[in-house]
Amino acid sequence: MDAFDIFKKLTQGARFKRNSTRSENPASTFTYKTALPEKVKLEDAEQSQAQPESDEGVDVDEKALTLLGTITSDKPKLKRKKPSKLSNEEREKIVHEQAVNRTRNQLHINVSGSDIPEPIVSFDQLSIPTDLIVNLKRAGYNEPTTIQKQCITVMLEGRQVLACAPTGSGKTAAFVVPLIHHLKGPQRKGFRAVIVCPTRELARQTQRECLLLSLGRGFRIHVIHKKALTQYAPKSSQKFDLLVTTPNSLCYLLKQEPPVISLANVEWLIIDEADKLFETGLNSFRDQMEEILLACSNKDRKIGMFSATLTTFVDEWCKENMADFVRITVGQKNAATDLVDQQLLFVGNEGGKLLAFRDIVRKGLQPPVLVFVQSKDRAQQLFSELIFDGINVDAIHSDRTQTQRDNTVRCFREGKIWVLICTELMARGIDFKGVNLVINYDFPTSAISYIHRVGRAGRAGRSGKAITFFTLEDTVNVRSIAHVIRQSGCEVPEYMLTIKKRSKRKLKKLKSRAPRRELINTTPAYQLDKLSTNGRYVKLPKGDEKKKKKGTVKGGNLK
Numbered sequence: 001m002d003a004f005d006i007f008k009k010l011t012q013g014a015r016f017k018r019n020s021t022r023s024e025n026p027a028s029t030f031t032y033k034t035a036l037p038e039k040v041k042l043e044d045a046e047q048s049q050a051q052p053e054s055d056e057g058v059d060v061d062e063k064a065l066t067l068l069g070t071i072t073s074d075k076p077k078l079k080r081k082k083p084s085k086l087s088n089e090e091r092e093k094i095v096h097e098q099a100v101n102r103t104r105n106q107l108h109i110n111v112s113g114s115d116i117p118e119p120i121v122s123f124d125q126l127s128i129p130t131d132l133i134v135n136l137k138r139a140g141y142n143e144p145t146t147i148q149k150q151c152i153t154v155m156l157e158g159r160q161v162l163a164c165a166p167t168g169s170g171k172t173a174a175f176v177v178p179l180i181h182h183l184k185g186p187q188r189k190g191f192r193a194v195i196v197c198p199t200r201e202l203a204r205q206t207q208r209e210c211l212l213l214s215l216g217r218g219f220r221i222h223v224i225h226k227k228a229l230t231q232y233a234p235k236s237s238q239k240f241d242l243l244v245t246t247p248n249s250l251c252y253l254l255k256q257e258p259p260v261i262s263l264a265n266v267e268w269l270i271i272d273e274a275d276k277l278f279e280t281g282l283n284s285f286r287d288q289m290e291e292i293l294l295a296c297s298n299k300d301r302k303i304g305m306f307s308a309t310l311t312t313f314v315d316e317w318c319k320e321n322m323a324d325f326v327r328i329t330v331g332q333k334n335a336a337t338d339l340v341d342q343q344l345l346f347v348g349n350e351g352g353k354l355l356a357f358r359d360i361v362r363k364g365l366q367p368p369v370l371v372f373v374q375s376k377d378r379a380q381q382l383f384s385e386l387i388f389d390g391i392n393v394d395a396i397h398s399d400r401t402q403t404q405r406d407n408t409v410r411c412f413r414e415g416k417i418w419v420l421i422c423t424e425l426m427a428r429g430i431d432f433k434g435v436n437l438v439i440n441y442d443f444p445t446s447a448i449s450y451i452h453r454v455g456r457a458g459r460a461g462r463s464g465k466a467i468t469f470f471t472l473e474d475t476v477n478v479r480s481i482a483h484v485i486r487q488s489g490c491e492v493p494e495y496m497l498t499i500k501k502r503s504k505r506k507l508k509k510l511k512s513r514a515p516r517r518e519l520i521n522t523t524p525a526y527q528l529d530k531l532s533t534n535g536r537y538v539k540l541p542k543g544d545e546k547k548k549k550k551g552t553v554k555g556g557n558l559k
């Protein structure tokens, strides 16, 4: 759709006087889009990065930008022929385009870019070798999900993409299938594709999906692990075709003198959870991403950006750095999945949270359940409380060793752990099959964080439930999340939507630092033998310590 089409749509039904400006394309006079810098450099962009969400959870200005983002005044002005002067071929083309647009509307697919291939209905329509189709079916993917319908065709044509689709909607396969198709088979030329993800757990999961969908092709797909970081040899990387990595691990290898890894042959760079990887602030990945982009020095390198939530910065960056890219959005941008029944629960104070949690357990817990807290200390504290409740519970966070993290994830996947307490580490991308319930024990610090947390349930078309606790202190932050919940079709009490807005500065502060909270602890003071100030260690009451040794106390193995 060009500027003229958009102007026509926006002014449908309006009458215009004949005047001297009639020959001009009126859309070109729109000034919604501010001029962009010559080249948006990663480090310059801090200023231009919009808040991921406004007070309402979704950036309204950003929406306007998306709608009008494709309008650029330097586009050649198209002279529209009168319908009567169109050739049959031209008329057929228009009818076809209208049919494709109708299909996209029905699927809630929004695209921008030029010459975008139409969405497929079934995998069989793809011009890819049958072994890939067989692998898809073997994985249980009988029909493409909405994002796959549009994204796979676009990427198969070698086009760069920026794709935003709800959590659990199959974005991974949407980029893995075209990648495998483009890489064809192993070539021993070193890495030709790199997938960057924010956590190692997600990298491992993506590696598994790559292996599953490329079965029979003989690809060597590598995830850099801690041991390999010290033993990595440039020669060994020649054997591999595809690298799935976190920015930290990859940059560690790139920084070695001499560098132990080369990305010069990379043809495709996939940035999963793009908004997270391009975020600014303390411990952000922005600098590493810049290094990685520079290291992928092949001039024909293509980029694919994926996430369930996107920021204006990512959008602007793509416009400036990715030639002829296609933007694909499925459903509403920055919205929570509508497959999850969401509820906000007022619990009064910190003590009320434990009562509410135990009440949920008493009414009947349907595992697997994920419980999100705001810090690793709180994960440990909650674990120490729940371990005596007779629930198979464990906790995962960045202070645990990689082996512990891997074991915990495996046990949770196998159903040996029913309740997994986790931090933001597990909020993005992780696909635990059939999570029935997500509990936000600690209120998320932003609407974006909320969207990803609740998105651990309601995946691949299944339904799920999310309960978010809030205390008196959290009340002022409820509004933005209440709007997200309402937007995804769930009910929220009217008063929550009208709570006084917080200033942008306060929201930004909250996003970077979660509020201080009381320790999670119900042990009476006289039994608190040694509770360290950071609440990390609660000495077990006497009898229980023995029980634990005997293995009669259910629970994980937090150290």
Ligand SMILES: Nc1ncnc2c1ncn2[C@@H]1O[C@H](COP(=O)(O)OP(=O)(O)OP(=O)(O)O)[C@@H](O)[C@H]1O
Pocket (backbone or CB within 6 Å): 140, 141, 142, 143, 144, 145, 148, 165, 166, 167, 168, 169, 170, 171, 172, 173, 307, 308, 428, 429, 430, 431, 433, 455, 459, 460
């Ligand atoms: N075509 C399909 N048919 C059935 N299931 C599918 C299909 N494609 C993907 N899935 C399944 O859907 C689930 C979610 O997929 P995936 O993890 O790729 O979602 P996502 O969109 O990347 O989510 P997130 O935004 O949370 O990272 C996975 O269990 C995957 O196996």
